[in-house]
Amino acid sequence: MQLIKNGSFVQDEWTTLADDEALPASGPVIVSLERFNTEQNLLLAREGKLGIRLKSGQEPTPIAPYLDRLALVALEFPTYRNGRAYSYARMLRDRFGFKGEVRAVGGVLRDQFFYMSRVGFDALEVDDNITPEAYADAVSTFTEVYQPSADGRERVMSLRQRLAAKAGQHA
C-alpha cells in the first residue's frame, strides 16, 4: 500500500489500531467508530492526533459533533463497487465543513481517483503498482466538470454564463 496525500506520494504517519490493540501514549492513531464510541473520553483527552475509520453503512452524521477534534476520517470501500463513501466524503466536506484529512481505504481503483478527488477525498490508500504518472493521468482526465461537488470546481453551466457575460461586454 502507498499513500497519496494532496497528490503527493508520502509516508503514512498514521497508525490504524485494531480494536483490541493497546493505545500508544502518543502519535496519530486511527480507530474504528466502535472503539471511538466506547473509549471516547480517553481518546479525545489523549496527546496526539485522532482519526476515525468508518465502515460502509456508518454514515458520518453521528460523528459530526466531534469533527473539530478529529484530524482524519478514513472511509472504507469494502469493494470498488460499493460507492457509499462518495456520499459520506461529500457530506463531511459540504455539510459538516470538515477540514481535516478524508482518506479513502479499501477498494480504490486508479480509474476512480478522479471521482474521489472531486467528492472531497484528499488522501488515497492505493495499490503499490500505482505510479505518480498514473495518478496524475487519472486525476486530469477531464478538464471541466458538469456538476458542483466538494472540490468547489466551477461547473460548466457557470463557465458558460461567464463567457456569455464577457461576450456581452465586448459586444
Next chain:
Amino acid sequence: MYRYDQFDQQLVDERVTEFSGQVARRLSGELAEDDFKPLRLMNGVYLQLHSYMLRIAIPYGTLSSRQVRKLAEIERVYDKGYGHFTTRQNLQLHWPALKDVPAILRELASVEMHCIQTSGNCIRNTTSDHHAGAVPGELEDPRVICEIIRQWSTFHPEFSYLPRKFKIAVSATEHDRAAIRIHDIGVQVVTNAAGEIGYEVWVGGGLGRTPIIGKKIADFVPREDLLAYLESILRVYNMFGRRDNSYKARIKILVHEIGAEDMRRQVEAEFAEVKTRGVLQLPDDEVARIEKYFAAPAWEDLSDDVPEIDALAAKDKGFAEWLRNNVSAHKVPGYSIVNVSLKPIGLTPGDCSADQMDVLADIADKYAFSEIRVAHEQNLCLAHVRKRDLHEVYQALNASELATPNIGLITDQIACPGLDYCNLANARSIVIAQRLSERFSDIEFQKKIGRLHVNMSGCINACGHHHVGHIGILGVDKKGVEYYQVTLGGAADETAAVGDIVGPAFTEGEIIDAIDTIVETYLGLRQDGEIFIDTYRRVGVQPFKDKLYATH
C-alpha cells in the same frame, strides 16, 4: 436539437482518450478481464455470448440525420451492417471487436455522440417522449430538462458507483409515452395553480425480478430546484440502498422496504440541506440557452385539410392503412407525426440495417427537418412531416420495409435480444416474436384485435418489459428446456400496472397457440369500443385461465 458547445465536445473527446487508454491496457494484458470489466461497463461495452456488444447512447431518443448516417457507416465498417434499437432509446451493436471500440468512439464523438453511462451502476441515458415538441397538449418540450439532467448526471463523481443502475424518464403530456412509472425516477412536467412549470416526481418504479410501479413523492418541484431534488433522491439511495444482494439493490426495493412516505421524508430532509447550499439551482439563462436548441422549426402556415392526400388514400389501400395506423396528430395544422415501424412481419423487432438508416436520414432531410426519434417501443419516428408530403414519405419508407402499418398492434412487439445474443437470457425471444408476428400477419385481423401491446423478455431481467405488456411473455428455463410464462393486464403508460401471471408456462410449441387463445377469448368477451386492456380490466384473469388450461 441540442448541439455541443466547446465544453460538451471536450468532455466527450476526453472520455474517448480515457477509454482508449483503458482498452489499450486490456489488449496489452496489463488489465485482466476482471479488472477491465468495471471500466468497460461504464462505457456500454458488454461481453455477450458470441462477442462484445456496444451500446450507444441516444439522449432522449433524438438523432439528427447526420448522426444517423454516421451510425450507418459505423454499422457497415465495424459491425455486420445493422443495429438494434432498445427500450431505452439507445442503439446496440452486437458484433464489434474490442480493438475497434476506440475508433468507433472517435467516429461517434465526431457527430456529438458517445457511449457514456450506457451500462454500469450509474445514472443511465435519460429517456423521454418520442413525440416531444410535436404532440398536442404538451406543457413544455421535455427534452430541455432531459438535456439538463444529461449534463448533471454525466460523470457525476458521487453517483458513479451506485448500488445498481439508475434510470430516469421524463414525460410532458398527460398520456405517458415514456413509461415514467417503471423508471427509478419518473419526472412528469406539470403546472401549479399559478401556471408555473414544475415537476411531479415518481420514484422506485422498475421491472426485473421484482416489478414495482413507481410512487409519487413530490407534487411540484419548481424548475430551478429539480436538479437539487434529483441529487437528494440519489444521495439517499446511494447511502441507504442495499448493497448486500444485487437483486435487491435497485431503489424500488429501498422504497418498498421503508415505504414511500419515509422515502419522501428522507428526500425532503436532504433536499432542504442541498437547497441551502444553492449550488445546484438552475440559472434561467442556462435553461433559456438550452431551450433555444429545442425551439420549434419554422412552421409553414398550412391548412389541416389536404384533399390530395385523402384522394391518394382512397386509391392506395396500403397508404390508407399506414395513414390510419402509423401517423399521429401533430400540434400544428398541416403537419403530422410519422411513426416508423421497425417490426416488419417475421423479422427481429427493433433491428435496423445501415441501408435503412441511410434511407431514413435522406427522408428526414427532405421532409422532416433532418430529425429522427427513437421510441421506447423500439420504433422510430419523424416528428414533423407536412401532411401534403405524407404519400411521398410513405412510398420512400415502404420501399425499405419501414412502413409496416402495425404501430400499437399485436405485431408491434417489444422484444429483447434473448438467447440468440445475450448471456443472461434463459430462452430465445426473437424467434417467438417472429412466429407470433407471422401468425397474426393479416392486417385486417390485427385491426380487428385493435391496440394490443405484446412484450417479450428472454429472462427475468425483463429488458423486453414483459411485466407491462398487455400480454407479457417471459422466457424461462426448466431443466434445459425453454418455456414461456404469460402475464396479462400490464401497462406502461399513465395507467401503469404489472401484469398477472396467467398460470403454468407454455412450451415453445404451445406458446403461439396460447396467445391465439387469449386473443380469441378477448374477442369473444369484448364490448363495444374496448381494446384488449379494457376488456381484461373488466373481466379479470379467470376467463383467460379457463380457456387456456381447459385445452391443455
